[in-house]
Amino acid sequence: MSKRTADDEEGGVALKSGDRPMDIDVDNEMGEFEDEFEDEFSDDEIIEAGVDGRPDAEREAEEKAAAANAMDVDGAPASGGPGTFIVGRTKLEPGQVLAPDPSAYDMLHSLNTPWPCLSFDFVRDQLGDARTSYPATMYTVAGTQAQSGKANENQLMVLKFSSLGRMHKDGGDSDSDDDEDDEDADGNVESDPILESRSLPLASTTNRIRAHQVPSADPSRPPTTLTATMTESSHVLIHDISPHLAAFDTPGTVITPQQNKPVSTIRAHKTEGYALDWSPLHPSGKLLTGDNDGLMYVTTRTDGGGFVTDTRPFVGHTGSVEEIQWSPSEASVFASASSDGTIRIWDVRSKSRQAAITVQVSNTDVNVMSWSRQTSHLLASGADDGVWGVWDLRQWKPTAAGAAIPKPSPIASFNYHKEQITSVQWHPTDDSIVAVAAGDNTVTLWDLAVELDDEESRDTAGVQDVPPQLLFVHYHSNVKEVHWHPQIPGALVATGDEFSIFKTISV
Template sequence: MTKRPAEESGGQDAPLKAGDRPIQTGNATDAGPFEDEFDDEFESDDEILEAGVDGRPDEEREAEEKRDAMDMDQKTFIPGRDKLAAGESLSPDTSAYELLHNFTTTWPCLSFDIVPDQLGTNRKAYPATLYAVAGTQAESKKANQNELMVMKLSGLSRMDRKRIDGESDNDDDDDDDNDEENADPILETKSIPLPSTTNRIRARQYPQQNASRLPITQTATMLENSNVLIHDVTPHLTSFDSPGTIITPQQSNPIATLKMHRTEGYAIDWSPHVPQGKLLTGDNDGKMFITTCTDGGKWTPDTRPFLGHQSSVEDIQWSPSERNVFASASSDGMVKVWDVRSKTHKPAISVQVSETDVNVISWSRQTTHLLATGADDGRWAVWDLRQWKGSSDKASTSQPSPVASFSFHKEQITSIEWHPTDDSIMAVAAGDNTMTLWDLSVELDDEESKDTAGIQDVPPQLLFLHYMEMIKECHWHPQIPGCVVGTGGSGFGILKTISV
């Protein structure tokens, strides 16, 4: 991030927001020949062009542009350590991005999930396309305006490297390539009404019996009113790419409304091992329920909750490798591991991982004995579950040490997620308005340590820092390597750095 004087980010010459178009004053078709109101100071149009587009010599304009460029402070800005002076704002270093797009919705979406598509894996071509679902957070007086948004974003172009690097672009073939890659971004949405604010939303897919048809996509939405709604959003996704598709009001109704919670909650996760559907949810009373879809399509919650936390359950995740195991994180500072086959519904392992609330957890899909946690004090850590001792029938408390721990962020961790294919890369979002990318495999030798000695409090594992106001949640795209999406009070951000 670089700092920019305030007058460059506001006023009549401020950059246009996404979707805005410049306002033309006058009619271009009525323009006549050049008129010289200063008694023919320039004798011809050619003479005007030779003097520069604004009538000044090129040398004079170039000198002014150089002075203007010097007004930008190129120093790296580190939130939590550096402070903006009065009248300053932040500007991203676009040379560090391969992809960078931002967009806003009518109401903020503080939780979302990326929906896998049929466009292929390991995609690197541009323009890029992605599908997602999100839940809104409308003002309390306008709760009836809340919605579940099904979204398609297309035309996501890569950064124009030639423009960033200041190179000329005279090659016709390159121009044609850029025209294809530099498409205009398009956001398409389908709306499903919701009766309350969304606390958290998660999507899952499973194949249909007819393999030629698109997979079924369902969402589970935890609402502020304590209910959990399950929707089938397959028709809404299909409509984006099948013109003429009509979505009936019945198709926007929930296929199940779960009312077992008495307080609102934020913890929710679909089992990756049960195709017919198995859902975990946890609430602010510390209660966790499993809801299973029967063969007849009926969603049935367990009547007896899992109990063990002394405070609210903040996050919950199924093991990626063990069908009957899940982990939960709580504001009591504990992470607990559970086996659903236990008749007591008590945790198998309990570990105190923080003196503050544990807000989020992430289980590595590549190395399944690694679990990451993020806490209210800004610290996030990685734990080796093989060091967590316990028994299958009786909970025990152990105090292992994390295999990695970082306190770079000075505000609460709001989201954490392992890279889908690289178990050394992490994405972390925090209350200091930043999303950071980390490489846990980085280790500096003595010579490199000397070179970085002047960088205070910045771990060498920190790959990238992206400033995003009020960010709440981030997810990697599973099919576009290195692409990560974040959401918060200021809208959505989609980015891919040149370093990941």
């Protein structure tokens, strides 16, 4: 079943693939970065949220003086003493707004697109891996969700973010107020952020978009970059955006109308869907797609560059397929997560098109899932009830036909978020770090390796209901997806009402 109410103009609760984010002013100039530290809030009260969402010592002292208005972590009136503000948990009073704590970030930028985007993906570049210098450059693809009645304004957007500076050491923004670029103590050049974009027309909202690169036979030439876009129309569109990426670095490049058209359109699905993934172990291109009828299809790129879809669907889910992920280590294996509360493991070689393993992981919709690239037996999932957990696939056993669906125990489970989980992703190089986005307008970073001893437990006893594994809380309105940059360690981008590009000092 679809989770979107496309005609809902009220914003509502943010869902992974659900209610429309608040409308963005389309008259805003495309690519304008918002300086979060020059906004005038006039009479609004600003509350800064740090690494764990708590006020610093100075604000705690101020709150102690106003104990009558103090709040507990759950937003209820405190019985006495200063309150603890926790982003996503404590309710804001009328007139209150949140501002980031600059000292908690190494980089922080925000930008708007003509319409909000439910989904985006990074495109690997040729600038090198493990980059740590500033200013940073990133390439992404995204699909828009235009206002109801304006579907013809939807776009597939190819974006280049450049001159992404770091925060000033004194806590200010990295962007220089001078006309000339400055250099910080570490030799990093400070400059104004730049957004460049190339747009391909779409006739429908993008539910999910993923990028894949096909290596070139000539090592001196860049790879072919493909995007798969799962749309509200039920069609899956495959584009070759290689010329659009090349145009960023080749002034005067003209994109032809033919280059804006899909190279293939998958019409196997009869309903829309949100599940989409390219195989990391099939360089030439193998795509999985899943829909709201619970059906999943495999599409393979041929030697000639075309695409062929196997019309025999994988079946078994009793609800919509919300997420699909290929195994990072086994080329024929994939996992699916569904609104029926199950995760299922499949083998594409199976003639029965039935799941090899089925487990019940939630009593609510399983919205999102992430397979660890570092430790391939670890799988993270997030559900509609706000719970996210980590599973050890070695503990899952094949399901016999007609047997009851087992309910395994996670090796870690967190009930911190009180709204649906909209995105979850393992850190690309650290199998203990996970990024989670939720409908409470937050992105949280977690370190699963953290364990408190008795003394540390006593020191944190005053912060109730905050797991010690919680590293960082980042506020982001109507956040839908969050991804780690694959080549800039610790850098993340989240999408919702706007794009947020950030890197914390804690990861």
